[in-house]
Amino acid sequence: MSIKPAMNTGDWVSTRVESRLHLAAVSPIADESKAMVEIEGVHYGYGDTLILKDIHLAIPQGQFVALVGVSGCGKTTLLNLVAGQFPGMSGQISIAGQRIKGPRLSTGYMSARDALMPWRTALDNVAFGLELRGVSKGARLSRAKDWLAQVGLIGSEGKYRNQLSQGMRQRVAFARTLAIDPDLVLLDEPFAALDAQTKEELQPKFLQLCEGGGRTVILVTHDINEAISMADRVVVLSKGRGISLDQPVVIPRPRNIADLIDVPEFRDIRHRVREALFS
Ligand SMILES: Nc1ncnc2c1ncn2[C@@H]1O[C@H](COP(=O)(O)OP(=O)(O)O)[C@@H](O)[C@H]1O
Numbered sequence: 001m002s003i004k005p006a007m008n009t010g011d012w013v014s015t016r017v018e019s020r021l022h023l024a025a026v027s028p029i030a031d032e033s034k035a036m037v038e039i040e041g042v043h044y045g046y047g048d049t050l051i052l053k054d055i056h057l058a059i060p061q062g063q064f065v066a067l068v069g070v071s072g073c074g075k076t077t078l079l080n081l082v083a084g085q086f087p088g089m090s091g092q093i094s095i096a097g098q099r100i101k102g103p104r105l106s107t108g109y110m111s112a113r114d115a116l117m118p119w120r121t122a123l124d125n126v127a128f129g130l131e132l133r134g135v136s137k138g139a140r141l142s143r144a145k146d147w148l149a150q151v152g153l154i155g156s157e158g159k160y161r162n163q164l165s166q167g168m169r170q171r172v173a174f175a176r177t178l179a180i181d182p183d184l185v186l187l188d189e190p191f192a193a194l195d196a197q198t199k200e201e202l203q204p205k206f207l208q209l210c211e212g213g214g215r216t217v218i219l220v221t222h223d224i225n226e227a228i229s230m231a232d233r234v235v236v237l238s239k240g241r242g243i244s245l246d247q248p249v250v251i252p253r254p255r256n257i258a259d260l261i262d263v264p265e266f267r268d269i270r271h272r273v274r275e276a277l278f279s
């Protein structure tokens, strides 16, 4: 991965806090005219097994897409391709108009594994991406501290991985992902390992923080309710068969999972997603 300094260290904190306040209750605005992610004719497999077949997907800037599919269908593989981690695929992926050939500096990737470095404190974990990008020590620590505050971890800066609960680890990993101020955020099952209560608490928080700055988001999940309640669009991936459903979610925000159960649009989308998943 080629690393070069590329951070705009301007008035970062106030911009971030402002966007947080403004965007909590509004629907994210996708600019349909600009494709942020363009996946064209992508095939990918391991050995003789084809996992991803002829994937075509254009994601406008600012859109929040949930990618769902049964375990093993290739969600993580597709996310890795978008992250530029497997350059040897057939087909092509462009981000912000540029064909990707490797990892991209302004893509934030939160992997499904709890990837915190156990020898680093929470603060130093969050600062890691900034360090790679050549941000000075003072600036990166202050930004990392602000991000820990935004995910509700004031006072936990000095804790190590084994002193953090699963929910706290996910918050740290999420803060690290957003601390680089990405324009594209890839989240691989960020809530899968959490108990129901922690999940319910973190989903709206992550959504709110992702929306700042018109970010484009791809959330991988196998939880249908989570997908519909968080996303502008739900894409169902079927192993070896490509995309089996591409479903817009036109339900006003903020959306509360408990209330959604009674919304006819929600039930309708849920039904379609289930059919696509299990057909
Ligand atoms: N490095 C690898 N080598 C061989 N097979 C792999 C590798 N990574 C994933 N697979 C296989 O590819 C399929 C898709 O994996 P993955 O993308 O992780 O699915 P998902 O994230 O949807 O659960 C699975 O059957 C998995 O076993």
Ligand SMILES: [Mg+2]
Pocket (backbone or CB within 6 Å): 075, 076, 077, 112, 188
């Ligand atoms: Mg996976």
